[in-house]
Amino acid sequence: MRAKGLTDYCNENIMQYHFSNVPVHWRRMLMDSGLVTVLIQLGSLDERVTEAQVQDIVGDLDTCCVISGSPGPDRRWISNLILDELQTWLTNQRSGTTKEPAYEKVARSSTKVTLTYPIQRLPEPPSFEWFLQHCNRDIPTPFIMPKGVIEHWPAFNEHPWSSMDYLLSVAADRIVPVEIGSQYTDADWGQKMMRFSDFIQHHIMKDDIAYLAQHDVFYQIPRLEKDIIVPDYCYIEPRLTELYRCRTNNQILKNAWFGPKGTISPLHQDPYHNLLAQVVGSKYIRLISPVNTSFVYPRDGLMSNTSQVDVENPNHAIYPRFKEADYFECVLEEGEILYIPPKWWHYVRSLETSFSVSLWF
Template structure:
């Protein structure tokens, strides 16, 4: 760990004068003064306790601002303040021969800044967390044989795959041209499974995604986790765990009925560039109206048995299956009345019906709604047209990536 601080200091501005701290008047002057004091301590021989205390003051004060009211009303200035607080706290932790526990704490603080803050100093938290992660990997112990055996056992589990009737099967096409896809599926808004369009992904060949790979590139990273078999359940909740904690708690311990997995949406790939480098945007996204920056990339990782209730989204969706398989059922937006959406504004895009075990007395018309279905296997991509209702159940340990575009 002796060279850790030299690596971190090398990516910081060279001196106070080149370390900008500019905020609008929405940030109180007392907070700005504390930030300036933290900056001064960064380039001096201030006591470790003083660095730690002032950084924590910034974190505590900005955290309160981030958690007052709804997230969309949080001013970006306070998100920047929070990121600076994270930076100063990490610097305080790593300045003097940090322990392995302190380095892990610094990684978590960086992740909190990446999740809750805003980019500062050319996204310096992303750079620093990469340095810290390298140190964690160096000091990590080899997994013992029992862990390897357990991972191997999980991989060998064989899911019960539903039988798909031919007349209900989602159609399939192998590498259609852009024109063919647009004419036959995009414009008429018809679902289709696209085969052979992501075979070049590193996630499927050079770096096959697995529990071991995920541990190696992201095990120490803190990510948002959704706990509960489906988001409509009363016991559903959200928390923050490291990827290793999530795998140990919800994958290896076989608590599949208790966790949807972790859903970090675009943030996961922003947080962990190694995973982002393993995937590619489907070429068909170029048929959309916006540019690449307007495409939302979501990650879905979780055990078998987790369910996304029947719901619809306001954008086109390419759902790419990387690991494991999923059973998916699709309904046309024209049949929404037969799907009994929730009346509340919060869940108006979600059906009240349990698709595979419907209450026919409460929802008598549901059985009349026509649908298509499929089992999506690794390497396949399902096109879910905008506002098409879809129900998803993981048949086994599963990692999917979805691309939302307009």
């Protein structure tokens, strides 16, 4: 098939670039050839269509969308329409019904953690004026908002993300990028495109380390985006400072963090204000002020926002000044939000199956 050959040709050319430098013409050609290929495949289906055939179509189109970013007029809209219809068909084939079932939450148990320097917990949600004033400090500090700010999200109620059955009904056959390995600083770390159901079955349910990390799954799967409601706090406009040097162009950058017990984000810093919403499970988080940057031994080059130190097992012989870095820590529970200011170093470890949403603004 010529369209499939063109898709392969585009992929070969895209692989020659770093992902941030791929020319838009290759991305658009990949998206268009992928759509043409899928439309040809759909046109050839008849009443004898099998689940495997439909899964292959979903896999091909999803991969094109993830790699290309779905550029071009209406390309994302068309792709989402096709992918949502095909996923619904597959889900109904497996369930034998078109009715939405009742979803049961998966039972979990977390590891108890003793905190030495706990992060401030507010007794009630802050006012917007207080929050803006706090964010406008030269060096704002982290704090935890109490439960109640996000508990009205569908992700907690009618569409519970703690139900693997629900997540599979929405995304079982979708292709997502998964990090394989404990943390991205390890030598054996890598990324793999895999079916969401395989990620659930082989990693989430078996506590085998893999991480769907810092992926805008909401852009890829809009049905999941409908399960969250961005808090109004994200729409304030903090002033630019020495630590907060650029805005997100009036967009809220949403990323998913989904993985089993034991997934780790090594000590690193980000350039934006961040509300980290904990939807499923709990996480241990340690934060270090940017004034202590010299004590955390940042890496050189492209990973200069990541520390060289293994936070919970530091080698003080190699990194002696790490002992001088003051820190705060917390266990972030379901329904809570942690405010992480710009450039604050933070280390994150899942204490059980965990699904978080980071909201950068």
